[in-house]
Amino acid sequence: xxxxxxxxxxxxxxxxxxxxxxxxxxxxxxxxxxxxxxxxxxxxxxxxxxxxxxxxxxxxxxxxxxxxxxxxxxxxxxxxxxxxxxxxxxxxxxxxxxxxxxxxxxxxxxxxxxxxxxxxxxxxxxxxxxxxxxxxxxxxxxxxxxxxxxxxxxxxxxxxxxxxxxxxxxxxxxxxxxxxxxxxxxxxxxxxxxxxx
Ligand code: GTP
Ligand code: MG
Numbered sequence: 001x002x003x004x005x006x007x008x009x010x011x012x013x014x015x016x017x018x019x020x021x022x023x024x025x026x027x028x029x030x031x032x033x034x035x036x037x038x039x040x041x042x043x044x045x046x047x048x049x050x051x052x053x054x055x056x057x058x059x060x061x062x063x064x065x066x067x068x069x070x071x072x073x074x075x076x077x078x079x080x081x082x083x084x085x086x087x088x089x090x091x092x093x094x095x096x097x098x099x100x101x102x103x104x105x106x107x108x109x110x111x112x113x114x115x116x117x118x119x120x121x122x123x124x125x126x127x128x129x130x131x132x133x134x135x136x137x138x139x140x141x142x143x144x145x146x147x148x149x150x151x152x153x154x155x156x157x158x159x160x161x162x163x164x165x166x167x168x169x170x171x172x173x174x175x176x177x178x179x180x181x182x183x184x185x186x187x188x189x190x191x192x193x194x195x196x197x
Contacts, residue, residue: 001192005068006044011061013091015099019064025072025105026191028140029096030112031122032056032078035142038178039112040065040075043188050075057081060092062099071195072105080122100135108136108194110187115141115152115175119162128166138172140187145177 012018028036037050037059049065051058056078063075076099077092084092100109109130113123130137141159144152152175163170172190176183 001188003044007066009064009066011063015103024107026108027074028110029076032081034112042178110140112140115144119159141175144175145179
């Protein structure tokens with residue numbers, strides 16, 4: 001699958017105000033600055049679609065993008081951004097969790113993991129939460145261009161080991177680079193398979 005048509009629809013702070021259509025959607029979540037917006041732009045062949053920034057905390061709302069007039073791709077704010085107040089963190093937390101737990105159109109959540117670092121407790125906690133809530137997810141390792149392939153493999157293996165402490169079976173996993181457009185075909189083909197179900 002290739003995405004030839006992607007348009008921004010709306011930004012919301014409340015899942016109840018998200019587009020009122022039966023179209024299915026897939027969402028992208030992960031730690032602040034992990035590369036969610038960049039990955040969405042890479043998948044859609046449009047560098048200006050979702051706003052990106054080298055400073056964490058850029059995406060602050062639930063953003064819907066309409067793809068080929070038939071499904072939605074959703075860019076979410078990151079979690080774990082240290083430089084926001086406790087109160088704001090609670091607001092983001094509720095916005096994201098309400099969306100993930102209650103949005104009926106949501107068929108898959110891609111959790112993005114930074115391929116450059118060792119397994120982070122905050123990511124594991126987040127995945128465990130999704131598991132407990134029965135929210136279907138898959139994993140995308142980002143920024144793979146920044147390390148040697150061997151080091152990426154090492155970090156991916158460490159992450160898998162960590163996940164095996166909590167799960168018997170691992171979800172689909174993808175290695176990507178928004179910079180080099182690596183992993184694009186694999187992620188899009190997986191989305192296509194989900195949409196066909
Ligand atoms: P928030 O919205 O703030 O939570 O961040 P985000 O997860 O949407 O990250 P964003 O896409 O804005 O990217 C953060 C920074 O990482 C930007 O400076 C990007 O250019 C950079 N970046 C994202 N993906 C890649 C990648 O695959 N390779 C490289 N080298 N840099 C990347
Ligand atoms: Mg973003």
